Amino acid sequence: MPPLVSFFLRRLATALPVLALVLAGSFLLLEAASGDAVDSYVARSGSMDAEQIAQLRQEWGLDQGPAHRFKAYASALARGDLGWSTAFERPVASVILERLPITLLLMGVATALAFFLGSLLGVVAGANPGSFRDRFLSTSSLALYAVPGFWLGLVLIVIFAVDLRWLPIGGIESVASGKTGLARIGDIGAHLILPVASLAMVYLALYLRLMRDRMSEIWRDPFVNALKARGLSRGRITWRHVARNAVLPVVTMLGLQAAAMLGGSVVVESVFAIPGFGRLAAEAVARRDTPLLLGVILCSAITVIIVNLVVDLAYGKLDPRVRIGR
Template sequence: MGLFGYVSRRLVYGLLLLVGVLVLNFFLIHAAPGDPAQAIAGEMAGANPKVLAEIRTSYGLDKPILTQLGIYLANVAKGDLGISYYFNQPVITLIAARLGPTILLVFSSQVVALAVGVAMGVLAARRPDGLLSAIVAVVSTIGYAAPVFWSGIMLIILFASVWPIFPVDGMTGARFEGGYLAHIRDILYHLVLPASTLAIIFLAQYSRLSRASMIEVLGADYVRTARAKGLSERAVMFKHGLRNALLPIVTVVGIQFGNLISGALLVESVFNWPGMGRLAFESVLRRDYPTLLGILFFAALMVVVANILTDISYRFVDPRIRIGRH
């Protein structure tokens, strides 16, 4: 089975997983206490039993739960995620407006965590018993143990109160004026603290993992042979060492993507970042079931796609792996 067949098979598995996620989330959300009709009616003084009954009929909430599930799955298959109870807009429209900021936050923090974490791990692996290795171990342990919302609050205190360098609210300035490039700079300026907050915990994991993996690889026979041939330390570390140490790191990147998404939801709430996390928070408070289900669906979709891309990347990181045999 070639790459195309493997990807096709993984897509089928991913589709089945998404259906399972939809069904599970549907039952969990509808099992939560509270009446969505009350949330739709809001604080209207005229929200009497007759009005509530009309709302339930209008939104199909009076139908049996299995019937509601069947209707919902059929609509999702057609690309219809329903209408938001609170915003009274198509859920797909709401998510499309918030998806870009979330993807920007997630991928920028992932790039920072990978680049800095792997660099720290490689430097620490050169002298496992040295001072730098000990510093990396301590820093990574603190970063891994600190809750993401606590790290965000500490960065806000440090860089908004003690040293007011970066903005801590929103994605752009409230009174921003300028051209396209200035707009991009403003977004990146606002991105620094949220992306750093989310990157800290994953940077800690990647640095520890890359350090351990590099120490193991540098003790292998082929590395000793490379050094015996007179290759430079740079060539030994990066061409023979890092390339072979990347496989477990790539594996963890794929596994941790779900945690990255959930961490992004918390970071967006701390920094008022206009992504899906902020929308999810508002939907929970307002019992906006269709919007919340749509957000969970897109989060699961991002995780499935990330895991498929991770599996495919094995073939390029380590040519000895043949995807078709798995």
């Protein structure tokens, strides 16, 4: 069997039990919470008599016990059916497919910006440990990492959207603008600048510090002294040898931070009124929409698994000692 196929099969065998545990644990936690979708619906719609409430519970399948409902959900999921959203009165799959691309775009751009810019600044700081440049970047990154993402988003809105009026306040694109093609792409890009910046800056500081600290350790390794003895320039040693070895833990952190980035999107999308996946999760919790929330959690878990799979593949390219399939 080819090593790559064997690698994917092992990852799949590991992922399926993880997804099952995530769904079962999430369902139990939701059952432990007070209230359900009917209680939320009654609170929003106004008064309903007991007979109407009982009829609504029967229509939504909430009159059955937790074990029966989880068995029915798992059976439907095995057939590819994510269920029916009581909040949106639509299939869960259609609601998720409508919101997920927006969050993937936001998270993908923010992750790429944080990783590449943070790693680059980490190399700049770690090239000369103890220098003024190193101390300035390290202190700045620490201060940036301590700033809450929602507060940073609000400050960016006040400065660039309210005072300077350079960028839109929120949303994913202008309402009823009629723009198409490149004009619409530019409009979406302008709306994404502030949320991407607020989401990426915190993680940028993390990657910067991680890259800088690892490089400062590698400079003391014996092989670096051997490279200096061979007459290699400091710039070549920095980029070809020290930075390449230091980037491995940064790539590992990239996979670990995928779940945190999804969690951060909940706050950022709420601040900037972006109709994305994170905001959908908040709406599902507020309306006690269990099928929708389980669908959101399932898709989030799959996204994190895929990101970590890509990270494992990248390890095989960055580190010659790692071989896919072994």
